[in-house]
Structures are given as C-alpha cells and as structure tokens.
Amino acid sequence: MNSLLLLGAIAKLPLADWIDNFVDWLVQFTGFFNAVTNFIGAINNAFQWVFDALPIWLFIVLVLALTYFVNRDKQNWGLLIFEFLGLLLIWNLNYWRDMTQTLTLVLTSSLIALVIGIPLGILMAKSHIAEVILKPILDFMQTMPAFVYLIPAVALFGIGMVPGIVASVIFAMPPTVRMTNMGIREVPDELIEAADSFGSTEWQKLFKVELPIAKTSLMAGVNQSMMLSLSMVVIASMIGAMGLGTEVYFAVGRNDAGNGFAAGLAIVILAIILDRLTQSLTRTRRKN
Amino acid sequence: MSTNKSTKVEVKNLTKIFGKRIAKAKELSSQGKDKSEILKETGATVGVDRADFKIYDGEIFVIMGLSGSGKSTLVRMINRLIEPTDGEVLIDGENLMKMDKKKLREVRRKKMSMVFQNFGLLPNRTILENAEYGLEIQGVDKDTREKKAKDALETVGITGYNDEYPDQLSGGMQQRVGLARALANDPEILLMDEAFSALDPLNRTDMQDQLLDIQERLHKTIIFISHDLNEALKIGDRIMIMKDAKVIQTGTPEDILTHPANEYVENFIENVDRSKVLTAGNVMIRPMTINIEKAGPRLTLNMMKANEVSTAYIVNNQRKLIGVVDANDVIKLVREKKGDITPIIQTKVPTTDEDTPISDLMDDISQTGIPFAVINDKKQLKGIIVRGAVLGALAGNEVSDFE
Ligand SMILES: Nc1ncnc2c1ncn2[C@@H]1O[C@H](COP(=O)(O)OP(=O)(O)O)[C@@H](O)[C@H]1O
Ligand SMILES: [Mg+2]
Numbered sequence: 001m002n003s004l005l006l007l008g009a010i011a012k013l014p015l016a017d018w019i020d021n022f023v024d025w026l027v028q029f030t031g032f033f034n035a036v037t038n039f040i041g042a043i044n045n046a047f048q049w050v051f052d053a054l055p056i057w058l059f060i061v062l063v064l065a066l067t068y069f070v071n072r073d074k075q076n077w078g079l080l081i082f083e084f085l086g087l088l089l090i091w092n093l094n095y096w097r098d099m100t101q102t103l104t105l106v107l108t109s110s111l112i113a114l115v116i117g118i119p120l121g122i123l124m125a126k127s128h129i130a131e132v133i134l135k136p137i138l139d140f141m142q143t144m145p146a147f148v149y150l151i152p153a154v155a156l157f158g159i160g161m162v163p164g165i166v167a168s169v170i171f172a173m174p175p176t177v178r179m180t181n182m183g184i185r186e187v188p189d190e191l192i193e194a195a196d197s198f199g200s201t202e203w204q205k206l207f208k209v210e211l212p213i214a215k216t217s218l219m220a221g222v223n224q225s226m227m228l229s230l231s232m233v234v235i236a237s238m239i240g241a242m243g244l245g246t247e248v249y250f251a252v253g254r255n256d257a258g259n260g261f262a263a264g265l266a267i268v269i270l271a272i273i274l275d276r277l278t279q280s281l282t283r284t285r286r287k288n
Numbered sequence: 289m290s291t292n293k294s295t296k297v298e299v300k301n302l303t304k305i306f307g308k309r310i311a312k313a314k315e316l317s318s319q320g321k322d323k324s325e326i327l328k329e330t331g332a333t334v335g336v337d338r339a340d341f342k343i344y345d346g347e348i349f350v351i352m353g354l355s356g357s358g359k360s361t362l363v364r365m366i367n368r369l370i371e372p373t374d375g376e377v378l379i380d381g382e383n384l385m386k387m388d389k390k391k392l393r394e395v396r397r398k399k400m401s402m403v404f405q406n407f408g409l410l411p412n413r414t415i416l417e418n419a420e421y422g423l424e425i426q427g428v429d430k431d432t433r434e435k436k437a438k439d440a441l442e443t444v445g446i447t448g449y450n451d452e453y454p455d456q457l458s459g460g461m462q463q464r465v466g467l468a469r470a471l472a473n474d475p476e477i478l479l480m481d482e483a484f485s486a487l488d489p490l491n492r493t494d495m496q497d498q499l500l501d502i503q504e505r506l507h508k509t510i511i512f513i514s515h516d517l518n519e520a521l522k523i524g525d526r527i528m529i530m531k532d533a534k535v536i537q538t539g540t541p542e543d544i545l546t547h548p549a550n551e552y553v554e555n556f557i558e559n560v561d562r563s564k565v566l567t568a569g570n571v572m573i574r575p576m577t578i579n580i581e582k583a584g585p586r587l588t589l590n591m592m593k594a595n596e597v598s599t600a601y602i603v604n605n606q607r608k609l610i611g612v613v614d615a616n617d618v619i620k621l622v623r624e625k626k627g628d629i630t631p632i633i634q635t636k637v638p639t640t641d642e643d644t645p646i647s648d649l650m651d652d653i654s655q656t657g658i659p660f661a662v663i664n665d666k667k668q669l670k671g672i673i674v675r676g677a678v679l680g681a682l683a684g685n686e687v688s689d690f691e
Contacts, residue, residue: 188406190404190405190406190407190408191408191410193364193369193402193404193408194402194404194408194409194410194421196369196396197367197369197396197400197401197402197479198396198397198401198402198421198422198425198469198473199393199394199395199396199397199422199425199426200393200425201393201425204425208410208421208424208425209410212410212412213410213411213412215412
C-alpha cells in the first residue's frame with residue numbers, strides 16, 4: 001500500500017520522451033533509411049510489376065497449377081475448386097488490383113522476414129547467449145500492439161508501401177525465428193553426433209543435417225509469419241500501403257458495411273490460398 | 289587375435305567429469321571416493337574415471353558394463369565427440385587431444401567411423417544417400433562415392449533398397465545401413481556404441497555373425513560397446529568390463545570367464561552367461577527310441593515316419609544306448625526285406641552326462657551338428673541335445689520338450 005502511494009508520488013517517468021528522442025536521433029541517418037526504403041521498394045515493385053503484367057486468367061491458371069504441383073502426391077480437388085471460384089469472385093468484385101497489391105505486400109514482408117528470421121533462428125539455436133538476448137525481444141515484438149510500429153515506421157520510411165512492409169516484417173518475423181530455433185534444437189542428438197563423427201564442418205552439419213530435418217518446423221514458422229503479415233494489411237493501409245486493406249479502412253470511414261465485408265472476404269480468400277499453399281510446402285515429400 | 293600385437297589406440301588416464309565443480313570432484317576421486325560419493329558432495333557426475341588401456345590393430349575390443357557405467361562417454365572421447373576432462377587418446381601414436389579442429393576432422397573422416405545404437409540415419413535421405421554421407425562431406429565426386437556406398441551396402445547385404453528411406457526398413461536393415469555408412473569411408477577403426485542393442489534377438493544374432501564375417505575379410509580395429517555378456521563373449525577378441533566409471537578388468541573372453549577379477553565380474557558372469565550354468569540335463573530333449581529287442585526294420589520305419597524323424601536312437605531292454613539308425617538305411621533294409629537292423633546301427637555317437645555344462649559342448653555341437661546323446665552312468669539314454677535347443681536355452685527360452 002505504502003509503496004503504491006510512493007510510486008504515485010514519484011514524477012511520471014519520461015519514457016515517451018526518451019523514445020521520441022531515440023527516434024529523432026535515428027532520423028538523422030536519412031541516407032541509410034533512404035537506401036533501405038529504395039531496396040524494399042524495389043522488391044515490392046518487382047512483385048507488383050509481375051502481377052500487373054500477368055493477365056488475370058493466366059494468374060489464376062498459375063495458382064491452380066502451383067497448387068496442383070505442390071500436392072502432386074495427394075491431390076486436393078476441393079482446394080483447387082475453392083481457389084478457382086475464390087479468385088473469380090475477387091475478379092468479379094473488382095478487387096483484382098487491390099488483391100495483387102496486398103499479395104505483393106505480404107510476399108515482400110514474408111520474404112524479408114524469412115531472409116532475416118531464418119539466420120536469426122539459426123544463431124539462436126547455436127548460441128546460448130543469442131537465445132537469452134533474442135527471446136525477450138521476440139516476445140516484445142509480437143505482443144506490442146502492431147499499431148505502434150506504424151509511428152516510427154512513418155518517421156523513418158515516410159508514407160506508402162515501404163513503412164507498411166517494415167511494420168509487417170517486425171510484427172510477422174518472430175514465428176520464423178522461433179520455429180527455426182526450435183526445429184534445429186529438436187534435431188536428435190544422435191544425428192548431430194553422426195554428422196560430427198563423420199567429420200562434417202559446421203556448415204555441412206547445418207545444411208546437410210540440421211536444416212533439412214528442421215524443415216517442417218521452419219516452414220510452419222514461415223507459414224505463421226505469412227499469416228501474421230496478412231493480418232497487418234488493414235493496419236498498414238492507414239499509412240498508405242495500398243491494397244484490400246485500404247478498401248476495408250475506407251469502408252470503415254464511410255460506415256459502408258457492404259464494401260467492408262466484401263473486401264474483408266477477399267482478404268480471407270487470399271489468406272486461405274496462401275495458408276494451404278505454404279502448408280503443402282511444409283509436408284515432406286519423397287522421391288519415390 | 290593377432291599374435292604380433294601393434295597398438296592402434298592407446299588410452300591414458302582418460303577421465304570425464306560432467307557438471308560444475310570439476311576440480312573438487314577430481315580431488316575427491318584421487319582420494320579414492322567413488323562416483324556416488326562425489327555426486328553427493330559436488331553434484332558432478334564422474335562419467336569415466338582414469339581409464340588406461342590399449343587396443344590392438346585388427347582386434348574386436350568389447351567394452352562392457354551396465355547402463356550408466358560410462359561406456360558411451362568413453363567411446364565418445366575416443367573420437368572426441370566428448371571432450372575429456374583429463375587424459376590422452378593416442379591413435380597410431382598421435383595424440384588426439386593435441387589436434388586442432390581441422391586435423392581432428394581429418395581423422396574422423398579417414399580413420400574412424402561410428403555406428404550408433406539407434407542407427408543415426410538421416411530420415412530425409414535415401415539409403416544410398418545415407419551410405420554416401422561420409423564421402424559426400426569429404427567432397428568425393430558423385431560417381432565414386434555412389435560406387436563405394438553401393439559396395440559397402442553390398443558388403444552388409446543390403447541390395448535393392450538404394451532409393452528407399454530409412455523408416456521403410458526394419459531395424460536390422462537400418463543398422464546394416466548404419467554399418468555400411470561407416471564402412472563406405474574405409475576407416476581403420478570402427479566405433480560401435482551398443483550397435484545391436486536395439487535389435488530383436490534374432491536380428492542381433494544375425495548382425496553379430498555378419499560383423500564377424502565382415503571382420504574376417506576387412507580386419508578393422510573394432511571398438512564395440514555392449515551391455516550383453518553373451519554378445520561380448522561371442523564377438524570380442526578382448527573384453528573390458530566397466531563399473532561406475534572405472535575399468536574393472538580387461539582380458540580375453542577366456543580370461544574373464546576363468547579368472548574373474550573380483551566378485552562383481554563373477555556375479556556378472558553368473559547372471560548373464562547361462563552357458564556356464566546350464567547343463568546338458570537342462571537342455572536335452574526326448575529322442576525317438578527303438579528297442580532293438582522288439583523292433584525290426586519295418587516297425588522302425590513306421591515309428592520314424594509317425595514321429596517325422598530321420599534319425600532314431602536304438603536302445604536295448606534296459607534302455608542302454610546301442611547307437612543310431614538313419615532313415616535311408618532303414619528304408620534300404622525294408623526294400624531288401626531283411627529282418628535285422630543291427631548291421632545299419634552306427635555306434636559312434638557322441639555322448640555326455642546330464643551334469644556337463646553346455647558351454648563345454650557348444651563348440652562340438654555347433655561345428656558337427658550331430659546331436660549329443662545324454663546318458664547316465666549305467667549307459668542308459670536320458671535324452672539328446674540338439675543345436676536349436678541349446679541356442680534357445682542360451683537366449684533364455686525354457687526347453688519344454690522334455691517329460
Ligand atoms: N551430458 C551429460 N551430462 C551429465 N552427465 C552425463 C552426461 N552424459 C552421461 N552422463 C552420466 O555419465 C555416466 C555415464 O554415462 P554413459 O557413458 O552414457 O553410460 P553407458 O553408456 O555405459 O550407459 C552416467 O552416470 C550418466 O548419467
Ligand atoms: Mg550408452
């Protein structure tokens with residue numbers, strides 16, 4: 001009781017000021033952040049360019065073909081029909097370009113999350129110190145309301161697709177890191193011993209034993225990251241990341257339940273397609 | 289065992305202590321405290337305590353002991369999968385402890401390979417790819433390593449499974465692949481940690497025979513870990529017994545059986561080696577007997593047919609053993625319409641008495657395959673000993689066929 005009173009008597013800690021100062025301090029590295037912006041923008045534009053260049057029918061055919069291919073050992077006809085009808089619906093509702101923008105955002109941020117997250121996960125599995133440091137950071141990244149990332153993202157990367165991607169990456173990366181770490185740590189001791197006893201180098205052990213065996217776990221992490229970044233699209237639209245999220249966001253502003261749900265439905269369709277596709281990639285497939 | 293013994297592996301004062309307070313644990317151990325006292329006082333576990341021994345070129349050296357006695361730790365210090373706390377391992381006179389990572393890797397690649405209790409096969413690789421692993425990481429080109437891996441698989445009797453995955457094979461087959469993977473490198477030393485312990489008895493016996501076969505051809509130095517004395521006696525040129533991190537006795541199987549170093553080894557031998565305890569009387573089965581004073585060729589043949597045997601034991605009215613007859617000879621007699629079976633009786637039958645330990649008979653039984661007749665002091669036939677029953681009894685099955 002006393003200590004509570006005491007706490008109240010102390011002046012409020014200027015935590016917010018400190019963080020502001022930190023962000024202000026970061027802003028001076030404009031050159032660096034511009035370079036990052038350009039780089040991320042380039043990846044984003046490359047994806048978007050491909051999707052814009054593809055005729056819609058060809059896009060649909062490619063998605064179906066990809067689904068067919070990744071499930072070639074155990075065909076899932078229901079999924080193929082769902083994808084076909086779902087994509088037709090998005091086309092029909094006139095959300096096609098929005099959908100490809102959203103897809104671009106998700107693919108770009110997932111790709112970045114993967115490129116950064118997997119090495120971090122490996123580092124975490126190999127080094128106790130790295131694990132001790134990274135674990136709380138990951139918890140923090142994932143539990144901090146995603147909204148909050150928008151503010152520094154705008155300060156550092158301006159308005160548009162790129163800050164949206166950056167915020168998504170921060171929010172979506174933890175599962176990839178975690179599941180990579182877990183997958184590698186769970187490789188049976190005997191296999192590690194086998195790799196070592198035959199004289200593998202650390203890299204050989206990583207690429208020939210640990211990563212292939214951790215693959216299922218690792219891909220599950222990638223799948224989760226992708227779903228999380230998809231969950232960011234509406235939030236990201238508030239800082240100018242275009243796509244289906246924007247449609248939802250505007251519908252909220254206009255109190256337009258019909259369009260809001262329609263755009264929301266398009267997001268759900270995209271989510272299911274991405275989820276099932278990455279899940280099929282997760283399954284281990286064999287040569288014979 | 290080679291007569292001109294050259295030392296392949298020499299282990300000096302090798303010690304491993306797991307845990308934190310290692311200096312204290314070492315001190316206590318040098319004061320003669322044992323493993324459990326040290327654990328209680330320091331919390332550190334003594335894995336291996338000052339092991340000293342030599343392994344000769346081309347021998348099968350079995351390290352034996354109960355679970356937790358330090359066998360795995362010891363064998364893993366020989367290829368430095370576990371870093372020793374103290375002591376040295378010399379391979380061909382070279383000190384393994386002084387090697388840098390690169391040199392150590394070279395030794396692991398070229399000189400010694402390991403076979404694991406649960407096989408240690410990579411589940412995402414095919415059988416052939418598994419067998420190639422050791423060569424692959426050495427950068428051997430695809431054609432060469434494939435050829436060597438196939439040869440090794442053939443050596444262990446696995447052909448036609450190249451493209452299967454480990455979990456599609458039985459345990460015995462998987463371990464053959466594990467052995468092939470180790471052999472593909474053509475190492476001088478094989479380290480086998482309870483390599484056959486996960487297999488069922490039949491497969492285990494098979495693999496033991498096969499290992500002996502392979503050894504006959506390849507003359508590797510094999511360090512074989514086992515907790516099974518029968519296995520150790522069967523395959524070991526020399527056996528080293530461990531207890532609570534310490535080496536208790538090292539010697540040939542004969543040494544161990546005839547001069548156990550202490551009570552512990554004695555008990556061990558008694559508990560595990562049933563061939564020492566089992567006597568002929570324990571494993572004999574009832575033979576098919578013909579009373580020569582009652583039966584002629586035709587009755588003999590009928591009785592043999594009814595009992596589905598090809599050999600019958602001939603006795604007289606007092607059940608005294610006269611000899612054996614073979615079904616073919618009896619048939620001939622019947623065809624020739626002769627009335628007396630005496631001319632075809634083979635009287636040279638190996639005999640023994642009921643109290644003879646079967647370990648004394650084993651060599652003869654397994655070599656000749658002719659059953660022993662068990663007789664008492666009045667030369668009366670009590671039973672016979674066939675090979676299958678002996679092996680069954682050794683494996684712990686009761687002989688149920690008698691009386
Ligand atoms: N990594 C480890 N950490 C702590 N103690 C260990 C470790 N590995 C083995 N030990 C202990 O060392 C002793 C010997 O174990 P081990 O060599 O595996 O015995 P065995 O192979 O004969 O069953 C046991 O008491 C075991 O608990
Ligand atoms: Mg062990």
